[in-house]
Every structure is written in C-alpha cells, then in structure tokens.
Amino acid sequence: MLLNTLLLALRSIRRNLLRSFLTILGIVIGVSAVITMVTLGNGATMAVQNQISSLGSNLLMVRPGQRMGYGGGGGAPAFKEADAEAIAAQIGGVQAVAPEGRASVTVVANGRNWATSVTGSTNAWFRTSNWKLAAGRQFEDSELRSGAAVCVIGETVRRELFDTRSALGQQLRVKQFSCDVVGVLASKGQGAMGNDQDDLVLVPLHTLQRRVTGNQRVATLLVSMQDGSDSTRLKASLTQLLRERRTLAEADEDNFNVLDTKQLADTLSGTTQVMTTLLGAVAAVSLLVGGIGIMNIMLVSVTERTREIGLRLAIGALERDVLLQFLIEAVVLAALGGVIGIVLATGASIVLAQVMQVPYLFNSSVNLLSFVFSAGIGVVFGYFPARRAAQLDPIEALRHE
Numbered sequence: 133m134l135l136n137t138l139l140l141a142l143r144s145i146r147r148n149l150l151r152s153f154l155t156i157l158g159i160v161i162g163v164s165a166v167i168t169m170v171t172l173g174n175g176a177t178m179a180v181q182n183q184i185s186s187l188g189s190n191l192l193m194v195r196p197g198q199r200m201g202y203g204g205g206g207g208a209p210a211f212k213e214a215d216a217e218a219i220a221a222q223i224g225g226v227q228a229v230a231p232e233g234r235a236s237v238t239v240v241a242n243g244r245n246w247a248t249s250v251t252g253s254t255n256a257w258f259r260t261s262n263w264k265l266a267a268g269r270q271f272e273d274s275e276l277r278s279g280a281a282v283c284v285i286g287e288t289v290r291r292e293l294f295d296t297r298s299a300l301g302q303q304l305r306v307k308q309f310s311c312d313v314v315g316v317l318a319s320k321g322q323g324a325m326g327n328d329q330d331d332l333v334l335v336p337l338h339t340l341q342r343r344v345t346g347n348q349r350v351a352t353l354l355v356s357m358q359d360g361s362d363s364t365r366l367k368a369s370l371t372q373l374l375r376e377r378r379t380l381a382e383a384d385e386d387n388f389n390v391l392d393t394k395q396l397a398d399t400l401s402g403t404t405q406v407m408t409t410l411l412g413a414v415a416a417v418s419l420l421v422g423g424i425g426i427m428n429i430m431l432v433s434v435t436e437r438t439r440e441i442g443l444r445l446a447i448g449a450l451e452r453d454v455l456l457q458f459l460i461e462a463v464v465l466a467a468l469g470g471v472i473g474i475v476l477a478t479g480a481s482i483v484l485a486q487v488m489q490v491p492y493l494f495n496s497s498v499n500l501l502s503f504v505f506s507a508g509i510g511v512v513f514g515y516f517p518a519r520r521a522a523q524l525d526p527i528e529a530l531r532h533e
Contacts, residue, residue: 144461155429156469158422163473163502164480165415170498171481173408175490180404190357191260192367193391208387210349213337215377219353223369225361230256231337232352235344239333240305241293248289250306250333252340260354268300268315271336279338284315286330306333309343363392422469423509430462430517455522462514463507470506474499
C-alpha cells in the first residue's frame with residue numbers, strides 16, 4: 133500500500149517537472165547555503181587554529197608594556213638575555229626559552245634588494261616557534277657567543293633574492309655588514325594576523341645587538357611549555373619571577389604582558405564558530421521560505437485534482453490514503469530538494485575552500501541534519517494541504533469543474 137502511494141506521488145511529480153523543480157528551488161538554495169556556510173566556517177576555524185599553532189606549540193609570548201603586540205611597550209624597559217636564562221633555569225615545566233629581537237632592514241644579494249625583518253635569537257628559537265630547516269644548519273655555539281656574521285633566511289627572502297639558485301654559502305648584506313647564509317627555513321606561509329611568516333632573516337642575538345640595533349635590548353621572550361604543563365601555574369610563576377627581576381613593588385602593575393597562543397587560538401576559533409552559526413542560521417531562513425513554497429504548490433495541486441480526489445474517495449479510498457498520498461508527495465519534493473542541495477553544496481564548498489585557501493572539511497552531521505530538516509519541512513508544510521485533500525466531500529469533489 134505504501135509503495136503504491138509512493139508511486140502515485142512520483143507520477144504526479146513527473147507530470148509537472150518544471151513546476152516541481154521551481155517548487156523545490158527554495159529547499160535546494162536553503163540546504164546548499166546552510167551546508168556551504170557551515171563547511172567554509174569550519175574550514176576557516178581549522179585554518180586559524182593551524183596558523184596559531186604554527187607560531188609554536190604551548191607557546192607563551194612575553195613582551196614589555198601592558199598592551200599586546202609589537203610597539204606596545206611604551207616606556208616599559210626591555211628584557212635582557214639573562215631574563216631568558218633565569219626563566220629556563222628557575223621555572224619548572226619550561227621546554228625552551230628564546231630571547232628575540234627584531235629590526236626592519238633592507239637586505240641585498242645578487243644585485244637584488246628586499247625589505248624584510250631581521251630577527252636575532254638563539255637556537256632555542258627553532259624549538260619554541262616550531263621552525264624546521266629546509267636546507268643547511270642551525271647556528272654553532274661559537275657563532276652564538278661571538279655574534280658571527282651568519283644567517284638563516286626564510287623562503288620568501290630566498291625566493292626574492294636568489295630565485296631558483298641555492299642560497300647556502302651565499303653572501304647576504306644586512307644593513308652595513310655581510311653574512312653567510314648557513315640555512316634556509318621550511319615554509320610556513322601566512323600567519324594568523326595575515327603576515328608572511330617566511331619573510332625574515334634570522335641571525336644570532338649578539339649579531340643583531342652589535343651590528344644592527346646597537347643595544348642589548350630583547351623585545352620578546354618566547355617560552356615553550358612542556359606537554360601536560362599547567363599553563364596557569366606556569367604563567368603565575370613566570371609573572372612572579374619577572375616582577376622580581378624588574379624590581380616591581382607589590383603595588384606596582386606589571387610592565388610586561390604574557391600572551392598564551394593557545395588562549396588566542398581558542399578565542400579566534402570561538403569567534404569564527406559564532407560567525408559560522410550566525411551565517412548558518414541566516415541561510416536556514418531560506419529553508420522556511422522553501423517550505424512555504426511547497427505548501428503553496430500543494431494547495432494548488434489539491435485544487436487542480438479535486439475531481440481525482442473525489443473519485444478515489446467515492447470508489448472506497450480512505451481519508452488516510454489520500455492524506456498519505458499528498459503528504460508523501462510533499463516529503464518527496466522536499467527530500468529531493470535536500471539531495472540536490474547537498475550535491476551543489478559539496479561542489480561549491482570544494483571550489484570556495486580553494487579560493488579562500490582554507491581546508492575543506494566534510495561534515496557528515498551537517499549534511500545529514502540538513503537532509504532530515506528538509507524532509508521534515510515537507511512533513512510540516514505538506515500536512516495542511518494533505519489534510520485539506522483528505523477532508524473533501526466526495527460528492528462535492530465530483531461536482532467540481
């Protein structure tokens with residue numbers, strides 16, 4: 133019985149293909165919009181998390197001043213290399229500590245010049261910031277102590293200055309001195325703030341201080357925590373140690389700030405998730421519009437097929453049979469729209485993910501929920517027209533012109 137009713141519903145839909153397609157168009161747009169928005173939002177969230185994690189694993193970034201970011205130090209004193217050594221020696225749960233200084237410079241090689249930033253640090257910088265070498269080596273201990281004229285360059289600097297040639301062993305002029313390129317960093321790509329992480333030149337900290345900045349200031353302390361460390365306790369110990377080393381009284385406010393990249397990742401991920409939910413909710417409104425369209429067309433169908441309904445009722449069909457026929461017709465329309473919407477959303481999500489340069493993440497739960505919701509819309513908005521058809525008086529229906 134149910135199979136016969138389904139076949140009748142499919143036959144009715146096939147008789148009016150264009151009208152049926154226009155009827156489900158709202159469902160198609162709604163389902164595809166919801167799935168595409170959620171999929172791209174999840175991809176953007178993953179991209180943010182990957183970009184934050186590229187800064188370093190379990191990383192704390194300590195900078196002078198009460199505001200985060202470079203240039204936020206104001207009149208606060210800079211750190212010293214000894215501060216990094218004290219943190220590594222006196223605080224448990226610390227994996228590595230790297231003092232870091234930076235300066236904007238123009239580098240020259242092969243008759244080309246490139247404006248970039250030069251970073252001075254130690255070999256601990258590679259561990260704290262999750263940097264790998266694509267070629268070459270790290271600094272030797274003697275080079276770090278003496279401030280030797282050696283450098284490791286990022287992929288962007290290598291590409292702009294050396295093109296397809298090998299950069300290892302080449303001379304690179306940084307400001308007023310030349311350094312030997314001993315290593316090339318593996319590419320990381322764009323950072324969380326939109327910056328090019330590969331656009332840098334790394335030199336020993338003493339080299340930066342003596343030959344570029346001319347002072348002993350350290351702009352940032354990069355503190356990498358061991359896996360499983362209690363970040364809250366470690367940050368409290370770090371704050372207490374730095375307050376003692378910077379001779380701050382109990383009533384004085386901290387003249388430095390500590391940024392936990394994990395908290396930053398959670399905050400940014402939470403923001404993108406909220407935006408994804410909001411966009412998905414807005415797109416879901418079109419599903420309701422599509423449901424209203426189905427109800428409207430089903431009411432028209434009931435009016436057009438009044439004599440057919442009256443004839444079925446007159447020869448013995450029960451009210452529930454007529455109700456089921458029109459209800460199944462509405463559900464089939466809505467479900468078909470859901471399937472088409474899922475197919476379109478999958479294609480659109482793959483293409484847009486490549487355009488936006490975010491990973492494509494197939495979410496089976498969202499796809500299944502969208503399909504079930506679209507079928508549910510067919511039940512909700514198809515029930516009233518189906519009920520109206522089932523309650524027709526057979527005699528009056530047969531008289532209908």
